[in-house]
Amino acid sequence: MGHSIRLGKVFNIPIYLHYSWFIIFALLTFSLSLSYFPADYPLWSRVAAGVAASLLLFASVIAHELAHSLVAIRNGTPVKSITLFIFGGVAQITREATRPMAELVMAIAGPLCSLTLAGVFAGITLLFSSGSGILVADLTRLLAYINTMLVLFNLIPGFPLDGGRILRALLWRGTGSYRRATHIASWSGRGIAYILIFGGIALVFGCTLSRATLVVSAFGSAIYLGAFDGFWLALIGWFLHYAATTSYRQMEWHENLRGITARDVMTYDQPTVPPNLSLKELVQNYILPTGRSYFLVAEEGRLKGIITLYAIKQAPKSHWDLVRVQEIMTPLSELVAVQPDDDALSILEQMAEHHTNHAPVVKEGIVLGMIARDNLIRFIQLRSELKAGS
Numbered sequence: 317m318g319h320s321i322r323l324g325k326v327f328n329i330p331i332y333l334h335y336s337w338f339i340i341f342a343l344l345t346f347s348l349s350l351s352y353f354p355a356d357y358p359l360w361s362r363v364a365a366g367v368a369a370s371l372l373l374f375a376s377v378i379a380h381e382l383a384h385s386l387v388a389i390r391n392g393t394p395v396k397s398i399t400l401f402i403f404g405g406v407a408q409i410t411r412e413a414t415r416p417m418a419e420l421v422m423a424i425a426g427p428l429c430s431l432t433l434a435g436v437f438a439g440i441t442l443l444f445s446s447g448s449g450i451l452v453a454d455l456t457r458l459l460a461y462i463n464t465m466l467v468l469f470n471l472i473p474g475f476p477l478d479g480g481r482i483l484r485a486l487l488w489r490g491t492g493s494y495r496r497a498t499h500i501a502s503w504s505g506r507g508i509a510y511i512l513i514f515g516g517i518a519l520v521f522g523c524t525l526s527r528a529t530l531v532v533s534a535f536g537s538a539i540y541l542g543a544f545d546g547f548w549l550a551l552i553g554w555f556l557h558y559a560a561t562t563s564y565r566q567m568e569w570h571e572n573l574r575g576i577t578a579r580d581v582m583t584y585d586q587p588t589v590p591p592n593l594s595l596k597e598l599v600q601n602y603i604l605p606t607g608r609s610y611f612l613v614a615e616e617g618r619l620k621g622i623i624t625l626y627a628i629k630q631a632p633k634s635h636w637d638l639v640r641v642q643e644i645m646t647p648l649s650e651l652v653a654v655q656p657d658d659d660a661l662s663i664l665e666q667m668a669e670h671h672t673n674h675a676p677v678v679k680e681g682i683v684l685g686m687i688a689r690d691n692l693i694r695f696i697q698l699r700s701e702l703k704a705g706s
């Protein structure tokens with residue numbers, strides 16, 4: 317995980333904090349100490365209560381993700397890490413559940429934990445609601461509210477939110493098809509995302525033009541929605557759309573690359589060029605006759621690097637007979653070189669991480685072939701289409 321700091325381990329699961337979390341921490345502490353806690357308290361105690369509320373919110377989100385993770389571990393699925401970021405937390409569970417009921421229990425565990433926390437905080441609020449503990453009551457009331465919101469938000473029936481996972485588990489049990497269930501749950505996620513985005517934008521414009529607030533009555537109390545809430549709704553919608561799209565794609569990658577290794581997807585007829593070749597010779601004798609846009613550079617079969625049309629075009633044409641391939645090639649140390657038995661999914665992930673489109677397949681330094689990202693994606697699409705037709 318980039319842009320995160322490691323906090324430590326809980327139940328042997330590493331906990332990371334994404335930098336975006338500090339923004340929400342600062343905003344929350346600031347706005348709480350200024351506006352939420354009553355002004356008749358000294359500023360220092362309001363700031364202290366603001367910090368405490370932010371830290372307890374943080375603990376609540378960790379507890380939610382831990383609940384998912386502990387069920388996953390009980391099901392025999394290892395959990396790589398838990399990362400907290402601006403919208404909440406993500407538990408990196410290494411495998412998807414293999415049975416619908418296991419998925420259902422795992423998805424429900426998080427909201428159930430948040431609901432329990434909301435109940436505990438509401439109970440403490442009742443205990444301290446009079447006398448000297450009123451600031452504590454204000455603090456725990458807020459946390460009861462936030463945990464309730466966490467339950468409601470996560471139960472939105474759009475994949476990959478918990479509600480979407482519950483929906484998928486039920487559809488999976490009903491239809492018997494994991495694929496179709498994921499497909500429907502992802503579409504539901506994207507649909508809800510669009511409603512949030514357009515509803516949010518409408519709210520921003522409506523409230524700005526009419527200077528009004530929308531009153532929604534829910535659970536016997538009125539909720540006032542203004543332009544600012546519209547902005548938040550649209551932002552959450554955008555985030556949900558992004559999450560639904562990427563997690564569906566990832567599911568597709570996982571599904572279609574299961575058991576596939578580099579050997580299965582590599583091209584074998586991989587011509588190589590010597591490192592001391594001039595660019596002029598390379599273009600005239602290799603690129604123009606074949607139409608290939610890249611060549612592996614090797615000496616006596618040993619891989620040295622890769623030369624691409626893009627790199628050649630960076631060198632001035634008048635120098636093409638002077639410049640050698642080895643001077644402008646991407647060296648081996650900067651390539652994602654893989655072994656024939658490496659699994660295709662991890663290769664695709666490595667390519668994405670290194671922003672590269674080619675991975676040479678090497679055994680003991682000798683070039684065996686090449687994997688192009690395009691080929692891998694086409695392979696996934698093909699398998700996916702064949703499955704959809706069956």
Ligand SMILES: [Zn+2]
Pocket residue numbers: 380381384426427470478
């Ligand atoms: Zn959850």
